[in-house]
Amino acid sequence: MHKIESKNVNFYYGENQALHDISLSMKTNTVTALIGPSGCGKSTYLRLLNRMNDLIDNTQMSGSILIDGNDIYAKNTNVDDLRKNVGMVFQKPNPFPKTIYENVAYGLRVNGITDKKLIEERVITSIEQVALWDEVKDKLKKSAFELSGGQQQRLCIARALAIKPSVLLMDEPTSALDPISTSKIEELIYELKNKYTIVIVTHNMQQAGRISDTTAFFYMGELIEHDTTKTIFTKPAIKQTEDYITGRFG
Amino acid sequence: MKTNLKQIKEKVIESILMLSSAATSITVILIVFFLFIEGAGVFSKKPIEDGFLLAVAADNPVKKLEPSQIKDIFDQKIKNWKEVGGKDEAIVLFRTSDISQYYTDEELGENFEYFPAKINELIAKTPGIVAFFSDKYKAKDFKGRELDIDRIKVFEFLSGEEWFPTAQPIAQMGVKPLIYGTLWVSFGAILLALPIGLAAAIYLSEIAKKRTRSLLKPLIELLAGIPSVVYGFFGLVVIVPLIQSLFNLPVGETALAGSVVLAIMALPTIITISEDAMRNTPRAMKEASLALGASQWQTIYKVVIPYSASGITAGAILGIGRAIGETMAVLMVTGNAAVIPKSFLAPVRTIPATIAAELGEAPNGGLHYEALFALGCILFLITFGINMLVEMVTNKQSHKKH
Numbered sequence: 124m125h126k127i128e129s130k131n132v133n134f135y136y137g138e139n140q141a142l143h144d145i146s147l148s149m150k151t152n153t154v155t156a157l158i159g160p161s162g163c164g165k166s167t168y169l170r171l172l173n174r175m176n177d178l179i180d181n182t183q184m185s186g187s188i189l190i191d192g193n194d195i196y197a198k199n200t201n202v203d204d205l206r207k208n209v210g211m212v213f214q215k216p217n218p219f220p221k222t223i224y225e226n227v228a229y230g231l232r233v234n235g236i237t238d239k240k241l242i243e244e245r246v247i248t249s250i251e252q253v254a255l256w257d258e259v260k261d262k263l264k265k266s267a268f269e270l271s272g273g274q275q276q277r278l279c280i281a282r283a284l285a286i287k288p289s290v291l292l293m294d295e296p297t298s299a300l301d302p303i304s305t306s307k308i309e310e311l312i313y314e315l316k317n318k319y320t321i322v323i324v325t326h327n328m329q330q331a332g333r334i335s336d337t338t339a340f341f342y343m344g345e346l347i348e349h350d351t352t353k354t355i356f357t358k359p360a361i362k363q364t365e366d367y368i369t370g371r372f373g
Numbered sequence: 374m375k376t377n378l379k380q381i382k383e384k385v386i387e388s389i390l391m392l393s394s395a396a397t398s399i400t401v402i403l404i405v406f407f408l409f410i411e412g413a414g415v416f417s418k419k420p421i422e423d424g425f426l427l428a429v430a431a432d433n434p435v436k437k438l439e440p441s442q443i444k445d446i447f448d449q450k451i452k453n454w455k456e457v458g459g460k461d462e463a464i465v466l467f468r469t470s471d472i473s474q475y476y477t478d479e480e481l482g483e484n485f486e487y488f489p490a491k492i493n494e495l496i497a498k499t500p501g502i503v504a505f506f507s508d509k510y511k512a513k514d515f516k517g518r519e520l521d522i523d524r525i526k527v528f529e530f531l532s533g534e535e536w537f538p539t540a541q542p543i544a545q546m547g548v549k550p551l552i553y554g555t556l557w558v559s560f561g562a563i564l565l566a567l568p569i570g571l572a573a574a575i576y577l578s579e580i581a582k583k584r585t586r587s588l589l590k591p592l593i594e595l596l597a598g599i600p601s602v603v604y605g606f607f608g609l610v611v612i613v614p615l616i617q618s619l620f621n622l623p624v625g626e627t628a629l630a631g632s633v634v635l636a637i638m639a640l641p642t643i644i645t646i647s648e649d650a651m652r653n654t655p656r657a658m659k660e661a662s663l664a665l666g667a668s669q670w671q672t673i674y675k676v677v678i679p680y681s682a683s684g685i686t687a688g689a690i691l692g693i694g695r696a697i698g699e700t701m702a703v704l705m706v707t708g709n710a711a712v713i714p715k716s717f718l719a720p721v722r723t724i725p726a727t728i729a730a731e732l733g734e735a736p737n738g739g740l741h742y743e744a745l746f747a748l749g750c751i752l753f754l755i756t757f758g759i760n761m762l763v764e765m766v767t768n769k770q771s772h773k774k775h
Contacts, residue, residue: 173664175660175663175664178659178660178663180582180583181583203666203667203668204666206663206664206665206666207665211660211664213657213660213661213664215657217655217657217658217660217661218661219658219661219676220658220679220680229662229665229667229675230665230666230667233662233665233666233667233668233671233675234665234666279661282661282665283665286665286666
């Protein structure tokens with residue numbers, strides 16, 4: 124069974140159709156890379172998976188998206204619970220103006236966890252999970268803004284992991300980072316794959332090639348091709364995909 | 374040649390700009406200077422009406438009295454000279470109108486031409502007398518002694534509990550009831566306006582759809598443009614009768630009425646400034662919170678409100694600032710009784726309302742006139758303090774962001 128299954132998804136910003144009939148499925152504990160030129164709809168699609176687009180006025184969606192077999196756009200879906208299960212990491216590191224500790228504890232607190240011991244335990248494991256513990260263990264009470272960009276992004280990943288999601292959405296998580304921080308996050312994604320189903324939007328072809336199991340190519344709001352990363356990068360079935368990957372357009 | 378002309382042009386523009394700012398600053402400084410010079414006059418004058426005097430018998434050992442003592446004497450709270458450090462002698466009060474108790478009209482003459490002589494005589498033969506009369510009735514061979522009166526002290530001015538600047542013989546210049554009145558009305562206003570304003574700001578910035586917002590926002594901003602006298606009129610016609618019937622009061626012109634009107638007037642300031650602050654919360658922060666499974670409400674009070682706290686504070690303080698300085702609307706609805714209010718349902722009088730109501734009847738340069746300027750100084754200091762507070766709060770905010 125697929126972890127995430129979208130069927131005939133159309134999405135509109137006002138009059139403007141951003142996604143055309145997207146049907147895309149992802150298996151449990153895999154990394155799926157969404158690639159394509161800017162404005163192709165890959166971020167829009169990603170943000171549909173945790174209903175982040177609900178925040179935008181005057182949008183419309185049709186089709187269905189199932190996660191673990193449940194329609195996340197069904198009327199009885201609790202959006203807060205959905206987002207707890209489907210974590211998200213954003214393009215620019217966006218820690219809260221709070222301490223490092225409180226940043227990670229935030230998700231636990233808003234989800235009603237009050238047991239201090241449990242919170243502390245989860246904060247520590249989450250920070251360890253993103254290999255940040257050694258760097259921040261002495262300054263947990265300091266502002267998260269004192270960390271470097273790469274550290275902040277890993278903190279944001281830790282923050283997402285703390286509430287134990289099963290899916291992790293990443294919207295160009297390394298585009299604002301230097302190469303060393305980027306490689307750290309790529310390693311991290313590789314490890315996290317064992318436990319989480321990861322969907323990552325990236326503009327970096329090499330990155331997609333390095334970390335993903337399957338790759339989906341979006342163009343002009345349509346899903347052109349979705350296959351294993353190996354196939355997409357070596358013998359794509361469609362000419363457009365090949366042109367994009369080899370850098371002939373986009 | 375051409376560059377030269379350009380340079381001259383720029384110099385001219387530069388000096389015009391400099392002059393405008395210099396003119397503005399100088400005007401502000403002059404106004405404040407003028408206010409304080411005029412206001413200080415009240416502390417250098419005797420609190421007795423110009424051209425009047427208080428006289429006692431020549432052998433009365435009491436030389437000088439404080440304004441409050443004189444008031445108590447004329448209110449007959451002090452009845453014996455020994456209470457103010459004199460001999461054991463009952464105090465006999467004399468006002469000009471009391472003359473008929475001692476002398477007949479014939480004795481005073483057709484045009485009161487014997488008035489000075491008679492007063493002189495009366496003072497000479499009444500050891501316990503204290504006489505208040507116009508100095509045009511002071512005889513040339515005056516046998517009594519003019520009583521010296523202490524000037525009003527700053528502390529007395531601030532802590533005095535009675536405001537009656539036209540009282541005779543001694544003007545009562547206690548501003549405490551007016552300060553209290555101002556603070557009560559403003560405090561009540563902020564108590565009413567802050568929750569409503571905050572609620573409206575949250576609704577507008579976080580919940581309302583774009584279209585609702587674009588309809589409501591200009592409407593709220595329109596509130597700020599309504600002349601205050603119109604608010605006063607509205608308060609007088611709608612709120613005052615409402616309060617009167619709601620609380621079953623003899624009159625509806627109360628501190629509460631003033632607070633309600635001021636709250637309505639402060640709302641646009643509070644709403645606009647806090648809403649702007651809330652909308653400045655980065656979208657990334659809100660999305661981060663929501664993506665962690667926080668509900669919209671959790672996001673509002675855990676992310677949006679803390680992030681915009683200093684903006685909200687600034688809005689609230691500016692709202693109070695407007696409320697404290699507001700004159701017309703308050704004057705119209707608060708009943709204007711210069712007494713220390715015991716409840717929100719009692720009439721009060723604020724500082725600005727006092728200045729507006731009394732300046733017209735205060736003789737230019739007189740004690741009353743100067744007392745009103747001193748009130749202006751107090752008001753200035755309060756609002757100045759408030760502005761400093763806003764400055765500090767908003768500075769803190771800009772530190773936080775960088």
